[in-house]
Amino acid sequence: MPEDRKLEIEQYNSLSRLDAQHHLHPNTNPIQVAENGAMIVTSGEGIRVRDEDGKSYIEGLAGLWCASLGFSEERLVEAAERQLRELPYYHSFFGRAPVPTAKLAEFLSRITPNSLTKFFFACSGSEAIDSAIKMVWYYNNAIGRPQKKKIISRLNSYHGVTVAGASMTRIRINQEGFDLPIERFVQVDCPHYYRFAMDGEAEEEFSARMADRLEQTILEEGPDTIAAFFAEPIQGAGGIILPSKGYFDLIQPILKKYDILFVVDEVICGFGRTGEMFGSETYNLRPDLMTMAKGLSAGYQPISAVGLSEEVYRGIASLGGEKGAFGHGFTYGGHPVAAAVALETQKIYQERKIVSYVQTISPKFQGRLRALQEHPLGGEARGVGLIGALELVANKATKERFDPSLGVGVKVFEEAKRNGLLFRNAGDQLLFCPPLIITEDEIDEMFDILGNALDTVAGRL
Known part of the structure; x- marks a missing residue:
């Protein structure tokens, strides 16, 4: 690498800014990334990942549905x-x-x-x-x-x-x-x-x-x-x-x-x-x-x-x-x-009898998920095993969706992210698929963060 190029890279005080200039992200709004930068993930342990600022997050979607054994299986x-x-x-x-x-x-x-x-x-x-x-x-x-x-x-x-x-x-x-x-x-x-x-x-x-x-x-x-x-x-x-x-x-x-x-x-x-x-x-x-x-x-x-x-x-x-x-x-x-x-x-x-473990742990996951159906924003909670979704609605009786311009699902995601939880929102559907090694305590932590995020967003609407 030419020395001047090496020095140019070192002048960036944020990998996010560097990424925004050179990386075309999949399934992402390219304009938003160019303006705001990307979240740079640097390490992982168990069901959590850590960003370049050292902040830790529960990975509620196992990355992209795939990190079934978490992020540190030696x-x-x-x-x-x-x-x-x-x-x-x-x-x-x-x-x-x-x-x-x-x-x-x-x-x-x-x-x-x-x-x-x-x-x-x-x-x-x-x-x-x-x-x-x-x-x-x-x-x-x-x-x-x-x-x-x-x-x-x-x-x-x-x-x-x-x-x-x-x-x-x-x-x-x-x-x-x-x-x-x-x-x-x-x-x-x-x-x-x-x-x-x-x-x-x-x-x-x-x-x-x-x-x-x-x-x-x-x-x-x-x-x-x-x-x-x-x-x-x-x-x-x-x-x-x-x-x-x-x-x-x-x-x-x-x-x-x-x-x-x-x-x-x-x-x-x-x-x-x-x-x-x-x-x-x-x-x-x-x-x-x-x-x-x-x-x-x-x-x-x-x-x-x-x-x-x-x-x-x-x-x-x-x-x-x-x-x-x-x-x-x-x-x-x-x-x-x-x-x-x-x-x-x-x-x-x-x-490790992972299938049996999922059968044992999933009632906890599904129970916490389905309880959120009673939340003022909750429409349908659905899932099986360690995969599930919460669909947000404006009206429980009619199942009417929120106006997309409100970005309710995005707001819930951003609030949860601020408090250390990542998942995926598909519009106003909140999708969860945590690593199969998640514990009952971690399930509680995950849904506690989500519940608080729902409360915060509901209070702002």
Whole structure:
């Protein structure tokens, strides 16, 4: 580095100012960051992170839904170091594989539901989703159904931000300005009973209506054109929306009836979050393909995977054999360091009985969350396991939302942040997904801060 450049950097008295000049942030208002600077995070311990001023925060969203073992798990650091010394990089192209990558694929075959037998590795949930879409198309070409290519997703779903993934993601900010969605992507309704039920409609009736609407859409589009239905067990970034009662029990027979592949997006729900190893177990889902990431390595290394049923794999393998190769893959997919960390993460989950721990601790979390439904600002509190949301409303009886210009959710977030709690507000929906290692005392601390923030903002409105 030239000496004058080094001195120029040292003249900044704040990394936030330096960041604001040179960093384009994802999913962020760039004008606000340029004007106000970013929050620079310097370290973490347990469920907390610390900023450049030394202020500590409870990370109520586990970073981005992924730091399931918190921010200071030494065993994962050691696993990365060992692998870096042994084999810092290798790929899985051309029939090769690093040791931990091969072991991870075998391990996943033993813990995933519905007899998923083969696993393809990538670096992010978005890459896994894009890969699953391509696999669905490839499979239908392989079995002689070249016209069966449309993909169905749901309003308020989140399936990543690649071109194809963002075409399935049905959140306004992820599509507007990007010329999305592209062709072949079809939207159906969101099974959020609180927000979309008709007056007097029982929850089971609502689920039946959602299933009927799905079948109607399939018939309108043409069953011979619909390739797959993608769904999160719990819709995460769209608001932590739990499926209405009986919804998936009605949806899955429709998919079978029209020979439509069911792709379950477990990127957020997987690896203990719902109180089962996978959200598919929580809701009795039987995926043909499954995407996973985040909790796979507890966020300590970028890694994701697509699980395939034996039937889907055989179709893909037959066409790949005919073409001479399955022509898809990523340079860093199945990276040996990431795979080694993921394997160690899975060992920790098993040794510490993380799923059982979530089952034990989640009543406390859900109880504190649902108590806030009685707050003057509280509309619906919802969740399962260690994931949940509080939706703020202007009128409890009518469920009327606040005028967006008031920024009520932002104000609650800023007040909580001032007092040492980070989470995510999606408009006036407050989203929580803390590290799975959180204790009862830390749950109380988290919700005490949130409750005080709600009181403060309510007093100002």
